[in-house]
Amino acid sequence: MAQIRIENVRKEFGAFTAVQSSTFTIEDGEFFMLLGPSGCGKTTTLRMMAGLELPTSGEIYIDGEEVGQKPASQRDIAFVFQMFALYPHMNVGKNISYPLLSQGMPKPEVKKKVGEIAEILGITDILNKPVGGLSGGDRQRVALGRAIVRDPKAFFMDEPLGALDAEFREHMSEELRALHDRMNATTVYVTHDQLEAMQMGDKIVVMNHGVVEQFGVPQDIYDWPATKFVAQFIGSPPMNFLDFQGMVGTGQSELRMNDVAIEMPEMREGRDGALTFGIRPEHVRLDDAAPYRGRVIATEYLGTTQIVTLDTANGEVKARLSSADAVKVGDQTGLRFDPRTITLFDAENGKALK
């Protein structure tokens, strides 16, 4: 197990900065997600932790030891690039035992260790089978077995489930999480899939254009996004944004949007100017008596819920409602926002106001 700390780590490739100065800590035993869109710098960040890429500046600590300029071989970690990459000419047992045999571990010890790992992964009955004929799930388990057999301090995984179809992916992500909970080894996992990050991660770092936008537990990131980028990247449909000119004062718990008074959480920070009102679809209710008005322009049936899109003076709003609610295109109605869940952003820099 290992604690990993990234301090002011930056990576340049020539004139291009792939990762801006980043700082965060991954605690011992955490399942930690690096999340962001393609090209945001998450793979580069992971590769720097693993020692496959050296930072241009900044420090990387594993269990308090600065390893930033050390190669991967001196970091005692396992990198699961692509779970399907197995040695095709070896059987399952040989694939898993290979890392130990090449380290010079005596054969009886290797056999015992491989037996234990096979037990954990539930693949004892296929140890003698060639890897060629295995199902996708078993191949994945064997590749995992090969990674965990050395008891590394930490695991690094880069989109390990990326190539799988949706249903199988869901199944494997549950297995991976369960395996982590049994072994408790620090795991750093790269994904661009916000749902996967929310479901699997103890903590998430959200990156965009090489910048760490937010770092925290999934629920805080969902409920209290630090920036508009995070609010939009996480959640489906994403948070609604309504732009308006306005003023909020410190200690104020009501705002005026187009002269309509809306209750909101008490502000610790005031602002006067271009603001963005943020509300998640599940926190919007339709109520004829509410003063903030809209017109239904679309409904999308999703089984137990429906997504209703409304046109308002400040832009479109999506509401997630029960499918039992009778709503039809053309309805004029009021919108009520759950006050505790409103986030106000500075429209210019995209940062959430406190």
Ligand code: ATP
């Ligand atoms: P993806 O999910 O597409 O892999 P990512 O978030 O993992 O995206 P990185 O692979 O870390 O992003 O890349 C971040 C940026 O750095 C990209 O613009 C990429 O083109 C660039 N980059 C990565 N490696 C190199 C390299 N060796 N030389 C030059 N540019 C690089």
